[in-house]
Amino acid sequence: MKRFVEGDDRKQVALLPECVDDYIGQDNPVRVIDAFVDELDLAELGFDGTTRAMTGRPSYHPGVMLKIYIYGYLNRIPSSRRLERECQRNVELMWLTGRLAPDFKTIADFRRNSGAAIRNVCRRFVELCRGLVDWLLKMRRLPEGLMLDRALARGAVRESDIARIVRRLSTFYRALPGAKMSASAYHAHFLSEIARNESVLTRIMTRQSFDIRRLCGIQLAMLTGVLNRLELRVAHGWIRECHGDLRPEHVCLTRPIGIIDCLEFSERLRTIDTLDEVGFLALECERLGAPKIGAVLLDAYAESMHDPVDEGLLHFYQSIRATVRGRPAAAHLLERKIGRVRHWRRRTLAYFELGASHARQCAAALQAGTQALTLDVSPME
Structure with a gap:
């Protein structure tokens, strides 16, 4: 044979x-x-x-x-x-x-x-599909050249563009009530994400399994360090039904700003901290080679929402987000017929390095405050 x-x-x-x-x-x-x-x-x-x-x-x-x-x-x-x-x-x-x-x-x-x-149920599903059709028609009209990821690649994003994005997001966030979520449920969400990251990624990225377990262990220590801050975010109503997956490819620099691909189908995935969501968008800007744009975005958010950025909490969110984003990137490596193995391997390792980098920055921010946390996070290879 x-x-x-x-x-x-x-x-x-x-x-x-x-x-x-x-x-x-x-x-x-x-x-x-x-x-x-x-x-x-x-x-x-x-x-x-x-x-x-x-x-x-x-x-x-x-x-x-x-x-x-x-x-x-x-x-x-x-x-x-x-x-x-x-x-x-x-x-x-x-x-x-x-x-x-x-x-x-x-x-x-x-x-x-x-x-x-x-x-x-069938009637409800038809209503959902009609909404999706409207969304698809709007999405088709968005010019690809004005999508934020394309503009970042060209170096064509200005501070005025960031200001318009933040005004659009702030209007959206202010209209949202605080989610009905307990502090214990919010804490359990992060425990679950960290455990799932370790379980999935160590099986796929076997050569990096030691580094993955170490990073996940560090994130558990970080979670303990920011626990009081998470409780305050819940108590003050910053956990809301947001976009859920806000990345540069979902933002269009039209007038007005267009934002697409909200996770309409899952309230659970949409229910996050507004700082977490904007921090994720800044993280993706950093991955695409525009960390200064991400910093401008966070400063504009803090001023517009009157929500001073807690550096320790921000870097905790970004470290978790980077590791979570590494999961679907790594999953592509399991596909038998794939012509871009090197691309997805680089993407996965890039997210791991971002997760480790923000873990180090979280440790520095916590040490500068009242919390003392010593973390040894070296780059992954």
């Missing part, structure tokens, strides 16, 4: 990912199904069983059943018996349901008893 494409030996021991999430790409449609259903008020739409009964055998939550139904609809699997089998063997459905596998009768009963509620 020398002249044929050969597969792997099925008895060969392989280091498989430790969690199902690693099998599901970031652009997989099941992530949209999951985010869409999680944002719905199922009781308002007419689903029964949204409140857990105090007695009797536990039932499947209608959200789980609705995800199975939508998955079957989108993948042309109308049969309840086929959906039962797919729940037992299909990795996408295992991810979507948390490895739950209702039997075919349960699936059929849900479909029969929830007809009106499912039609309400």
Whole structure:
């Protein structure tokens, strides 16, 4: 079989990912199904069983059943018996349901008893799609040459452009109420992100695993150092439903400023500190070779929002963000047919170095204040 494409030996021991999430790409449609259903008020739409009964055998939550139904609809699997089998063997459905596998009768009963509620969900989905179409039409009209990342590459961004961006963002932020999030939940969010960074990245970037674990350990120490500051940000209402993924390629220097690709589908991902969001945009400017533009952006934000930048907290946010952004960059290295391995490897290492650099700056800022934190963060190779 020398002249044929050969597969792997099925008895060969392989280091498989430790969690199902690693099998599901970031652009997989099941992530949209999951985010869409999680944002719905199922009781308002007419689903029964949204409140857990105090007695009797536990039932499947209608959200789980609705995800199975939508998955079957989108993948042309109308049969309840086929959906039962797919729940037992299909990795996408295992991810979507948390490895739950209702039997075919349960699936059929849900479909029969929830007809009106499912039609309400379809109406809600159509409304969402209409909004996306409007957004796509607006996006198509944005000139590529005026996107912020292109302007940064040409060195054509002026301070007046940054002032216009900040005015646009400030108007948006001021209209947002503080999110209903506890300080403990905000702290748990960062613990989860750091743990996930370490788990995913050490499996992909095996040669840098020591440096990754060290950086994640340092970020845990940083989290302890800024804990009181995080609590104050929550208490003062700076955690809001923001854009969620504000990068230079999402900002257009038109008049007025255009901002696209807000994470409309996930309230959880949008709910962040306004300083975190602007700090992320500044971080991306730094990665693109324009750190001075990022500094001007942060100064303008502080003045416009009357929110003096806490250097220790800012660099903590930026260190975490850089490491999180390293995850999807590293994930490209797992693709078998990829012609830009070196590009994605450089991108991943660039994010790691940014994460380490801002960790060092966070340590310096905390040491200059009341917190003492000694960190040994050397560059990665």
